[in-house]
Structure formats: structure tokens, C-alpha cells
Amino acid sequence: xxxxxxxxxxxxxxxxxxxxxxxxxxxxxxxxxxxxxxxxxxxxxxxxxxxxxxxxxxxxxxxxxxxxxxxxxxxxxxxxxxxxxxxxxxxxxxxxxxxxxxxxxxxxxxxxxxxxxxxxxxxxxx
Amino acid sequence: xxxxxxxxxxxxxxxxxxxxxxxxxxxxxxxxxxxxxxxxxxxxxxxxxxxxxxxxxxxxxxxxxxxxxxxxxxxxxxxxxxxxxxxxxxxxxxxxxxxxxxxxxxxxxxxxxxxxxxxxxxxxxxxxxxxxxxxxxxxxxxxxxxxxxxxxxxxxxxxxxxxxxxxxxxxxxxxxxxxxxxxxxxxxxxxxxxxxxxxxxxxxxxxxxxxxxxxxxxxxxxxxxxxxxxxxxxxxxxxxxxxxxxxxxxxxxxxxxxxxxxxxxxxxxxxxxxxxxxxxxxxxxxxxxxxxxxxxxxxxxxxxxxxxxxxxx
Numbered sequence: 001x002x003x004x005x006x007x008x009x010x011x012x013x014x015x016x017x018x019x020x021x022x023x024x025x026x027x028x029x030x031x032x033x034x035x036x037x038x039x040x041x042x043x044x045x046x047x048x049x050x051x052x053x054x055x056x057x058x059x060x061x062x063x064x065x066x067x068x069x070x071x072x073x074x075x076x077x078x079x080x081x082x083x084x085x086x087x088x089x090x091x092x093x094x095x096x097x098x099x100x101x102x103x104x105x106x107x108x109x110x111x112x113x114x115x116x117x118x119x120x121x122x123x124x125x126x
Numbered sequence: 127x128x129x130x131x132x133x134x135x136x137x138x139x140x141x142x143x144x145x146x147x148x149x150x151x152x153x154x155x156x157x158x159x160x161x162x163x164x165x166x167x168x169x170x171x172x173x174x175x176x177x178x179x180x181x182x183x184x185x186x187x188x189x190x191x192x193x194x195x196x197x198x199x200x201x202x203x204x205x206x207x208x209x210x211x212x213x214x215x216x217x218x219x220x221x222x223x224x225x226x227x228x229x230x231x232x233x234x235x236x237x238x239x240x241x242x243x244x245x246x247x248x249x250x251x252x253x254x255x256x257x258x259x260x261x262x263x264x265x266x267x268x269x270x271x272x273x274x275x276x277x278x279x280x281x282x283x284x285x286x287x288x289x290x291x292x293x294x295x296x297x298x299x300x301x302x303x304x305x306x307x308x309x310x311x312x313x314x315x316x317x318x319x320x321x322x323x324x325x326x327x328x329x330x331x332x333x334x335x336x337x338x339x340x341x342x343x344x345x346x347x348x349x350x351x352x353x354x355x356x357x358x359x360x361x362x363x364x365x366x367x368x369x370x371x372x373x374x375x376x377x378x379x380x381x382x383x384x385x386x387x388x389x390x391x392x393x394x395x396x397x398x399x400x401x402x403x404x405x406x407x408x409x410x411x412x413x414x415x416x417x418x419x420x421x422x423x424x425x426x427x428x429x430x431x432x433x434x435x436x437x438x439x
Binding site for chain 1: 143144147148150151213214217218219220221222223225226229232233238239240241243
């Protein structure tokens with residue numbers, strides 16, 4: 001699974017906590033680090049044959065970054081890769097993202113267990 | 127079935143990155159789906175220069191690889207990077223973070239980066255790493271860089287897989303002792319003291335040169351010891367030149383040919399061992415589970431048990 005922090009925000013503790021939880025659940029996590037672009041995330045997912053993509057966005061730019069990423073995935077013929085988004089996402093936006101096809105949206109305080117469970121269930125279901 | 131495999135191999139040879147990524151996953155999982163396409167691509171491989179980069183953790187290997195890739199791209203060569211990180215022996219999972227240092231190249235069509243978890247391979251190089259290098263070679267990448275876990279264990283697999291082995295250390299940490307213990311002085315073709323802006327860089331270089339002079343130089347190649355500051359890109363051009371020179375030397379001296387023979391032998395044995403281990407594991411989980419109980423309760427020793435298991439398989 002690719003775990004990425006697209007955009008400009010620099011707070012990566014959350015992403016690292018989730019990455020470690022996924023590793024502890026037996027997954028191989030490709031951590032791309034901070035400030036990656038949607039283009040970089042998609043190419044990474046393709047070359048790494050990722051079963052899922054996790055995005056951590058605390059900057060509020062999710063309604064710009066996520067649709068762009070979904071569009072790039074579609075263009076690359078990779079819309080089958082489930083995308084999970086975590087961070088600061090208002091409920092209304094979360095609903096919109098899910099309607100666009102995002103597999104799960106997780107706000108602050110979500111337990112890593114529930115994220116891991118969802119990812120295991122939906123990732124690699126292609 | 128053969129038709130499908132050929133089609134996949136053909137698509138990959140033409141440059142289909144997603145198909146290649148999928149095949150690499152099959153190879154990592156030792157999924158039979160991967161066998162036929164791999165066999166086809168293997169026949170088309172053999173052109174790329176495989177460069178292994180190894181050394182203790184923290185020496186800046188990924189940053190150095192990043193600088194090397196930039197250098198190769200500058201002269202129009204296509205580069206594949208396979209970055210190997212350790213699998214947790216407890217959970218079977220892994221965090222593969224070497225890519226973080228190589229973001230510059232993430233969307234350059236002339237560069238592909240693949241992360242691999244070691245998945246328990248003792249040599250520090252995942253079993254499918256060599257196969258991945260073959261696939262990228264068949265796709266037309268000129269250089270395949272394999273970056274491995276720098277645990278200091280004898281990196282025997284990487285010698286066999288690579289044409290040119292680069293050993294990266296840094297000043298002041300006594301790395302030279304680790305390197306010596308790991309046998310890396312015998313296998314390194316090029317030595318790099320990275321973070322050379324730190325104190326002790328020259329001393330470290332001299333120590334390495336001293337250690338090297340105690341050994342013998344196989345076939346006329348004296349390993350150079352270079353100073354780099356990877357984070358600034360300093361020294362990367364020199365490293366590239368030396369890597370090229372080594373590859374040219376292998377070809378001119380006939381060592382390239384003997385190397386291919388040695389590699390072939392090693393990879394066949396590696397495959398054989400992996401197959402045996404897989405079937406052994408399955409048997410111990412199933413029909414031969416009794417053997418495990420006998421060894422655990424001291425009724426039988428493992429050597430005898432293994433011989434019996436061998437007979438069963």
C-alpha cells in the first residue's frame with residue numbers, strides 16, 4: 001500500500017502512525033513522504049503495483065487534491081485501486097469524496113484498527 | 127495459456143509499466159502466473175548494467191542513488207532502481223521508505239523505482255530482486271541499480287546479482303570494521319565514503335585503501351575509494367564514471383562472460399533452495415507435522431528429521 005502526504009502540509013505523525021499500524025498488520029507500506037504531487041503518487045502506485053493508496057491531508061486541500069488523483073488514476077486505467085483518505089475532512093466533504101469513489105474517509109481520533117480492517121478488506125480485491 | 131503469457135511479456139518488453147509492476151508482484155509471491163512471461167523476458171535480457179549499492183544503515187545510500195540517477199539521466203540513460211528494505215520478522219510487514227529520497231525522479235518516464243521487502247532472504251536481497259532486474263533489463267532500461275539493506279551480513283546475493291558492487295560507508299563510525307566482517311572488502315568493486323564533509327573522511331578513505339591493499343585484486347581491477355557528499359550531489363559524477371569504467375573492464379577482460387556463468391549457477395541453486403523450502407514448509411504444516419513434534423520434544427534431531435523430510439518430498 002502506498003501512503004502519501006500530497007500537497008503542502010508538513011505534519012506527518014498521523015501518516016507515520018498509520019503506516020506503522022499497517023506494517024504491524026503484515027502489510028508492505030510504501031511511504032512516499034511529504035509534499036508529493038498527485039502525479040507522483042499515481043506513478044508510484046502503478047510501478048509498485050499497489051493494492052491501495054492512503055492519503056493524509058491536514059491542509060484542507062483535499063477537495064482539490066483527491067479529485068485530481070482520482071482522475072489521474074482513471075486516466076492510467078487504474079481506477080480499481082481503492083483510495084483511503086485521512087486527516088481533517090469535514091463530514092460534508094467526506095460524503096462528497098465517497099460519492100466520487102473514495103473507499104474510506106477517516107477523521108482525527110479514528111482508531112488505527114478500523115483503518116487497518118477496512119484496508120485489508122478492500123485492498124487487493126482487484 | 128502460452129498465448130496469454132507471451133502477450134504479457136510482449137507488452138512489458140514494449141514498455142507497459144503497469145504490466146511490469148504486476149509481473150514483479152507475481153515474481154515476489156512466486157505465483158505460477160509469473161513463470162511463463164518471466165521465461166520469455168529472460169531470453170530477451172542481458173544488456174543492462176546491474177549496479178549493486180550496499181553498506182551499513184545511515185550511510186546515505188538512497189541519497190547517493192538519487193544523485194546517481196540524476197547523473198545517468200543527464201546523459202540520456204534509462205535507469206531502474208530496486209530498493210530493498212527489511213521485512214519485520216515479527217509481523218511479516220515492512221515500511222519501504224527509500225523512495226522518499228528519490229522523489230525528483232518519480233515521474234520521469236526514463237526512471238522506474240520499485241521497493242521490495244526482503245521477505246526473510248538471508249542475503250539481504252529479496253529472492254525476486256534478481257528477477258526484477260531481468261524484467262527491467264528486458265524492457266530496455268540501461269542501468270539497474272539494486273540498493274540493499276545494509277545490515278552488514280554477507281551480501282552474497284547481491285554480488286551474484288550485480289555486475290558492479292558499490293560499498294558505501296561514512297566517516298567516523300568504525301564502519302570499516304563492519305565492512306571487513308561482512309566480507310565486503312572482497313566483493314566491493316568501488317568504495318564510497320559518503321558524508322565526506324564530516325570530520326575523518328580522509329582518514330576513513332585511507333583506512334579503506336589500507337584494508338584493500340591487504341587483499342588481492344581480481345583480474346586487474348583495483349577498487350577506487352571515492353569521497354562523496356550525496357546530499358549535495360558531490361562526487362556522483364565520478365562514481366558514475368568509475369561504474370562505467372568497471373563495466374567496460376569486465377567486458378574487456380572477459381570477466382563479464384565468466385560472471386554470467388557464475389551468476390547462472392548461483393541463481394539456479396537459489397531457485398532450487400527456494401523450491402525445496404516451499405515444499406518443505408508445506409509438508410511440515412501437513413503430512414510431516416509429526417516430525418516437528420519429535421524434534422521439539424527431543425525425540426529426534428533436526429538433521430535426521432530433515433533427511434526424512436527430503437525422502438518424503
